[in-house]
Amino acid sequence: MSRLRQPRTLPAVACLVAVIGLGIAVLPAAAADKVVVVRQGDTLSEIALEQGVTVAQLVSLNGIKNPGLIYVGQNLRVQASPPPPAPAPLVHVVASGENLTVIAHHYGTSIATIVSANGLVNPSFLRVGQRLTIPGVASTAPGSPGGAGLPASMAAAVASRANVGSLLVAEANAAGVDPAFVMAVAWQESGWRQEAVSSAGAIGVMQLMPATGEWVAGGILGEAANVHDLRWNIHAGVRLLRHYLDRYHGDRSLALAAYYQGERATDIHGIYAISRSYIASILALQAIFGR
Template identity: 35%
Template sequence: MRARPAPQRALRTAAITASAALAFTAFAGLPASADERHQVKPGETVSGLAVRYDTSVSSIVKANGLNSRALIVIGQTLTIPSSSSSQAASSSSGTHTVVEGDTVWDLARKYGTTVSTIVSTNKLGANATIRTGQRLSIPGATNGAKATATSNTVGSSSATHTVAAGDTVWDLARKYGVSVSSITSANSLGSKAIIREGQRLSIPGASGSGTTSASSGGGLSLATDDNLQEFGGTTQTYTVKGGDTLAAIANRFGVTTSSIVSANGIKNASLIRIGQSLTIPGGVPTGLVGDTFAGRTYSDAVVGAANQNKATLNAMDVPTRAQIQSMIVAKAKELGVDPALAQAIAYQESGFNMRAVSPANAIGAMQVIPSTGEWVSDLAGRELNLLVPEDNITAGVTLLRHLTRGGRDLETAIAGYYQGEAGVAKYGMHADTRQYVASVLALMNRF
């Protein structure tokens, strides 16, 4: 029931990787001048901006009041503290022995230094590749790292957490303000970060109070075809490339040609030059999600909302596919749904990819559209934000619980997830629905 009444298929193409906590964005050339203001462009992350301006991730997060995931969105204007102010805290140095799951971004945040400083000091190259067991020099460390460090301790504090039903390492990392890798390393959990109810975990560097809700939404705004206009009005900048026309640029950003002409004082709309910088008023992201899939073309408003949600997810730190899978299993057990069914549906829909968004604006690992998410929120007893991984999974698994209630036929339930329960009851299974059901049943044997 990702869409009602028409069936949709989920995009299975790989998402653009732009996670602020799990990806390192390399910039060629020397660091840019530390401008006091920076407007976020598609694909940018806090870690990438820290490299570009030769400052630290933590200083950007603090200067702009960002949350623990360092979420930024296209069009947002950030204050970029100067590198001198962000690095003036200490001239001490230390070493760190890389453990599984470490990233240069995590280490820069942990030791209060910059990504570029670690990269240049250790001659890591443009991709900032590090390997388990490698010893890194950490100049300017501010967390007392004068001795060799092998644990991912962000601060001097620590906590113990007893795993409750539904807990995941990703949720705990967000709750206590630490990295996933720090918890997995401290507790020798392995690459899948599997935890069990009742297990006692050490949380090194815990900064959270232990009361933060993992599903609060974190202020994330879900875009729909009804509220898309609320995301407009954000000014963006675009540099003209070869072959560009004003009409094509306007279409790309979802604005009118006349609005670009007016904003830039253009006298002849046919005369723009390569390298020219244009102000794009009121634009929303485009080009991240197509408008057609499986023979269906979706309205501009739906596709626009899908692009906005895709941009938001691209800018977020989200769980890995393995972590998403573990979260789905835990939620299925909690709600009394066959874990094999929940995993098969999620794999069929997105390949456990939380950043997946389809042209129909089906969102996240479970590929739930906003109208269905709103309806399922009533079943769940609380408002669900489909951009939040925990809520996205809760929505999908809650829907499966509804579709399989009372021992209903499994094939009909699977068809209902794809085509809509009412659509199956009224029209029977469409041909593509039957293919979907067969695929999900086969995948259940895998899980």
């Protein structure tokens, strides 16, 4: 039978009031527990249903010896629901040529945070295939397919480099490439930082090797190379992406593989296993930048 009642929740400290007899052992209340007051006609099963717990939980939590005997005015502790589990942290698989600077910028965190979370003894040494936990970033964040949005720190970094973002969009439009795709590649490669230099010697926003820059300059652009110049670096990198997209008939995974592992290796071997996390990360970033 349904009944309208006055509010009956009490502070948890109310459970500390001594109750003598009636087969009830009073237990100290946990701070997170709430207390309900038994009213006329209540049963344990009804209270359990109302509070979203089981009769067994009420009996155990309150030390009730006879579940069929409760009385009006009796205080019953109701265990608070456990907090939802924390989201699984993101795990980044180190790809060839990556370093902590690039990885930290990619996820909008700091090198120190990654070092601390993973107990890295030598932050300058990462091995290909090493798994790094990225604290504060859910597994659906950038670097994981289906990411739901940018971490706040990454969003702030993107905003602070808006001039680079504008150049990327302009070059992408000029080359007929999806701007979100170009922005994703550049963020994965350098965090949109022209000053970024990889351990392998790749330079700038688009992380062009000097030899690659010379090849693009002579073979595609017909002009002198200058990988150290922000505008030229972006221009050449975007035109290189356009070249790969044309070569692989619009297949972005193959285009990214060529950008990462080289055109000849991609032509002969296809996508290396080691390149797949790099490709997946960029495609996830593309979905985010495209919103």
